[in-house]
Amino acid sequence: MLNISDNKTKLPSLNQYETVKNLGNRPHYKILNRIIAGVSIIGVIALFLPWTQNVSGTGAVTTLKPNQRPQSIQSVISGRIEKWYVQEGDFVKKGDTILFISEIKEDYMDPNLVENTKNQMNAKKQSLQSYGSKVNTLGAQIQAIETEKTLKLEQARNKIKQSFLKIKSDSMDLVAVKTQLKIANTQYNRSLQLNKEGLKPLTDTEDKRLKLQEVEAKIITQENKYLTSKNEFINAKVEINRITAEYSEKVSKANSDKFTAMSSQYDTDAQVNKLENQYANYSIRNGMYYIKAAQSGYINRALQSGIGETIKEGTPIATIMPSNYDIAVETFVNPIDLPLISKGEKVRVWFDGWPTIVFSGWPDMSYGTFGGKVVAIENFISENGKYRVLIAPDSSEAKWPKQLSIGSGAQTIALLHNVPIWFEIWRTLNGFPPNYYKTATKTTKEKK
Known part of the structure; x- marks a missing residue:
């Protein structure tokens, strides 16, 4: 208001009404104040509770060794498909015949x-x-x-x-x-x-x-x-x-x-x-006209079909999944978290389709996670802009489920230092990395 008129009439006070006088005497406001005060105290106390710093990642189930991963059976020479000896889903042993091809190059058509x-x-x-x-x-x-x-x-x-x-x-x-x-x-x-x-x-x-x-x-x-x-x-x-x-x-x-x-x-x-x-x-x-299995496993998929089709050298014919393999998880972490990961570090892993309750800051309270250990760290960035880390099962903890399939999704948490919750909130709000500084160990020289 510009207050340019001479009208100086005052507004009536609300305290003259009985309803307004009774607002401050209602008992549930006192209870609400107590609840707010109690929650505030609990929240302040919770800020000092321990929180385990971690580095999370997503990946998939794979095998520990390269020769145990799904691979394709290829033809070393060019030829024409004459006969199939297997079908998809069959189990083959090492040396079993997969396919027979005939010669198509004129330099090798002489039977003698x-x-x-x-x-x-x-x-x-x-x-x-x-x-x-x-x-x-x-x-x-x-x-x-x-x-x-x-x-x-x-x-x-x-x-x-x-x-x-x-x-x-x-x-x-x-x-x-x-x-x-x-x-x-x-x-x-x-x-x-x-x-x-x-x-x-x-x-x-x-x-x-x-x-x-x-x-x-x-x-x-x-x-x-x-x-x-x-x-x-x-x-x-x-x-x-x-x-x-x-x-x-x-x-x-x-x-x-x-x-x-x-x-x-x-x-x-x-x-x-x-x-x-x-x-x-x-x-x-x-001896190359008979294409054989390089190792025992299951025929997943036939990449070539029919009789009489010609194939070139190095053409994939079928994919095979080895029957015996050591399971592992490949996960991907952000570049900012790569210095925090070291070989041999403990990692918690849970898998898609497996019942899990995860508290990233309190790993002891989580359910459905399994122990793992970092065995390899890739030093070159992947196509997705992250770094690949290979995790193997931790022999000192429970075994991983046998029902896991190669290629199924998995999530990982690498456990770091224990810090107060208030420090973790402050670090997250400021965008700082987790605390990965190692304390210097003092070495004492033995006295002669």
Whole structure:
């Protein structure tokens, strides 16, 4: 009101009415006040009650080991479906036949492919042995040539020694003939002088002259022998070079043939290995026409149907659930809660469809929860924006229900520190993470 008029009339007081006077004297208002006061006191006391901090997560039932999880049976080779040996829901043992397929690739349609490949492999092995024998023969031939070369060189060296000794002998004979020529010439001159003086007859002089001519002829012959010996010595040296060149050529040719045989041997060896590989592959491929179960379990679903359909390599044919498995739970936690989770930590788990009463802050008062233990924590974030944690049953608590099925839903609570309720409310309102700080343990050194 702007209070601009002069009207100063006062409103009547409500206390003049009897009903208003009796409002404060009604007894149920006192009871209500007491109830409010009592609830307030209880609420304040409840704020100091202990509360177990926890990290909650949702997930599903799975298996502890990867080889125990549902998996698909795949075909290693391509083929055409010819016959089914199982149906959905059947229990199969490891090695039981699931499906039979036939060949569709033209490279493997020969019914005698394995036998023909084996015959080719055996023929190549015999060829390999022949090349090996040829290499050994050429090696022995080279050794024989080297031995013959050594003997020929030794023979030529001996001939050189003989030629050298013959040169010495002929040179000595030549010197002797020259000496005889000198003596014969002296005797002839002396005889001629004595004949002139009348002391020697003419016949004696003619004999000396004849002997001188014989010695002169003999020295020519001896010089020819000496020169012939020199030529033989030179020829002996040339013979050594010829023998060395001849046998080097023979050894080189034999080595060339040997290396050619060795090259063919190695090439044949590679072909044998290739054929052995093909033979092994073909033999193994023949056993892949029957697709068998990798482990015992139940056939959940046939992914391929009908007869005559073609499938490629790696095509899933059916899914199998192993009969023996260790149950576990995979749960997902928020990134802010990941540092609070550690391997070996205790976790409470409850499952969908199982009667449960859960008090997250008072786990001892919960019903229908089961104990678990963290066995693995994934360090890479999942597609749903959370981190995956694998939980196994806690052997120190009650066993998990046998009726659980793989893939059913589950919820988890990881238990942390005990704090007052008022602290938990204050933390939640402020958006702070739970208290995960560890108290430092003091270590004392032992006294000597």
